[in-house]
Amino acid sequence: MRAVNEVDQSRSELRLIWALCLASIVVYINLYAVQGMLPSIAEHFDVTGANATLILSVTSFSLAFSLLIYAVISDRIGRLAPIMVSLWLLVASNILLIYAKDFDALLMVRLLQGVLLAAVPAIAMAYFKDQLPASFLLKAAAIYIMANSLGGIGGRLMGGLLSQYCTWEQAMTVNFAVTLVGISIVTYLLPRRELKPEKTQTSIGVLAKIKQDVGGFIYHLTDNQMRLVYAIGGLAFMMMVNQFSFIQLHLMDEPYRFSRFAATLIFLCYLSGTLTSYFSAKWVVKFGALRLFKGALLVMLVGTLLTLIDTLPAIIIGFLLTASGFFLTHSCCNSFVAIRASTHRAKATSLYLCSYYLGAALGGPYLMLFWHQLEWQGVVIGSCGLITLLCVAIMRLTYHQSKTDDLAVRS
Template identity: 70%
Template sequence: MANDNVFSLSSFFGHVVIHKDVSVTHSGRISDHEIIPPEYGKQSRLIWALCLASVVIYINLYTVQGMLPLIAEHFDVTGAHSTLVLSVTSFTLAFSLLFYAVISDRVGRLKPIVISLWLLACSNLLLIFVTDFDSLVWVRLLQGVLLAAVPAIAMAYFKEQLAPEFMLKAAATYITANSLGGIFGRLFGGLMSQHLSWQQSMGLVFIVTLIGVAIVTFLLPRREIKPHLVNLSVKPAKLAKLQQDLQGFWGHITDRKMSLVFIIGGLAFMMMVNQFSFIQLHLMALPYELSRFNATLIFLCYLSGTFASYLSAKWIVRFGSIILFKAAFLLMVLGTLLTLVDTLWAIVLGFLITASGFFLTHSCCNSFVAIRAVNHRAKATSLYLCCYYLGAALGGPYLMVFWQHSLWQGVVVGSLTLLAMLALAICLLSRGPLEKPA
């Protein structure tokens, strides 16, 4: 994610094989792992293009999270009700990831990314003219569909287009872009809500998005290597393609260990991202009374998660995923409980600890999925991200009930309930060998 670190380093370059020599079978097919990398200059452009696209995506996804007080005021809804603008977008984004995973295998990676980005920029014009909260929710539902293309396709695009020596650079840069896009988007929203009206804010978001999309389009290569088919004279039946896609998804869903990891990622994000929404409302009330922008500075706590995610590849190799899952769980429990201490510094420390625990969990989930998914890896990743963002979508309405009953103390109780379910999932995952039977 979101931040939005969608992939860990180990899951990106630890399980990818790319050969410069291409062998073509009698049927005219090229193996997915037999790809001719393009020129080095084009590879660098592709890395920067997709990283900038990621920044644009996460700015558009999370800017509204930093604008919740302004949204509540402008559309005359409660602060808790305003959190739905993030939940509904995460909901449609979650299921759209599965669509893009399939469609990009059919038409290529480039077209869905470019078309969705330009439509996203245009959709921001609609936000300028919305006059009621229901209309805002409908536009954000649409944006969720458009926001899904880049996170669903980017890693497969990298794997197909880049030479091995570019992998580490691409992974590190892309992860950083995810993180910075999420943090900047929230702070950007908080700053605008302090000084600009709703229409002015959305106009500025439109301009920023339009510039970003134009640069991405310029940087992206005009052509892409399509590793699936060289000779298109023989095409599989559409029904056979659909059956193959469904079998790929179903194989991962029915894998007990894989489905537990999907649940772990979804529960962790369900708690963490929505805690950040409600803590803004808490910090703007007594006894803190922070301004709209100062309240959004809590999002800088994501940086501890970025650091933890960066170190996670080494830790996974050294300690194993199960130990890290358990350690991350304890960090999230400790961080959540610390926020009950009635001081600003305790809240900041608590969110620093929670963010590091969450992103460690997220990195372990990504690595597990990448290792375990021998076939249909893109579909496995899309299923994980679907559960991940579905958790974000459901977490808003879920924690809203606790907020309305007991404010921040209620949110902590709701979070601990989710953590109890997370502990059960980790316990079940730890039983038996993690390796997939042959």
């Protein structure tokens, strides 16, 4: 009987892992498919290519702040319900995209979708921690991160392929069908029974709970080192993800004249970041986060400047380097937050992800100003401005770490 229960438990754990990984793939397909469709969106809704990048910015903006809300909700009512409700509402929202009549309507739907897309990234790791044994947690996290990467790459390539061969309505119908099938499978896989984490202070009032939640966020925001790491992650993503948006416009212009789908193949450069993420855990242990932050900054700077040569090999190598440097930075930020957060860990992570996606939201309008002046050369100049801010943040973090080390030695 005991062996049967263990087998059932193991199956339930595997179903949870694959369900959340598939949910993550569907979420990132929905988030990033439009990034591969920017030229098509500009043409269909009669806006400039640069203005079309706002479609990713508004979604990232609402997603960023929704992460904080889901972190609180899932602690109060559990993990399963918020994920399932948000995913099925996402399916329904894709119908609205098919019938969006103008660009303003499209932006409003994407703003709503940002709220719905936030549930899985906000809750998944906490869900794993609640339901899986500690020995299985790291493997589950590694598989989940790979799913994130595959969803992002797959979504962008799917968007480029659809924009090449389909009308807007046809493309969004395919996106709706993919989402519907994916979420149906997720619903089938997710275990119906949810092991509730142990609760303390069951008699605490509503106002006290709110105060406790707000206090958890404030606790981490008043930490100098946490604030700097949040800024580092946000600034790095602000630059990298939006560079990929504008390089598509550059590749479709003279002298390259790439097709819509061919331009999205630049997103395959993300794979260098996936490889870097795989090794980052070992590197953090061996070299420490600060040294890796500095190395990653240098790699991103070299990669960005290399694209100014403006040949296809130079652009590809430059983006391979930039993606690698960014994902190394992202991995270091994640590990730093996880190690430093001794309490209110879910809130610490949600604050980092909020800063991360807020950076993506602000990066589009910011780099657009430079694109309008000097096109791709302007984007490089704007990116160098962000790299300068990253350098300042890393230097400040180094200062605070050395100060902490000195106090530890004296005590």
